[in-house]
Amino acid sequence: MTVTADxxxxxxxxxxxxxxxxxFRFGMGCIGCALANGESLRQAALGHGIPLDELLEALGMEE
Structure with missing residues (x-):
């Protein structure tokens, strides 16, 4: 499976x-979060005020 921002x-x-x-470095404690199963990476970045492009770059992912 290819993972994306969505x-x-x-x-x-x-x-x-x-x-x-x-x-965790970006301040997202997503491992134990109940929303992890339904929230996209894009939504989480927006909700935490994290620039999506910076997060994706750190994860080695494309949008």
């Missing part, structure tokens, strides 16, 4: 377990 956080973490450390 993938859920849970999918991103399943496909890229190393993403957990990066999400």
């Amino acid at each position: 993938s859920t956080i849970a999918d991103v973490l399943r496909e890229k377990p190393e993403a957990a450390d990066i999400l």
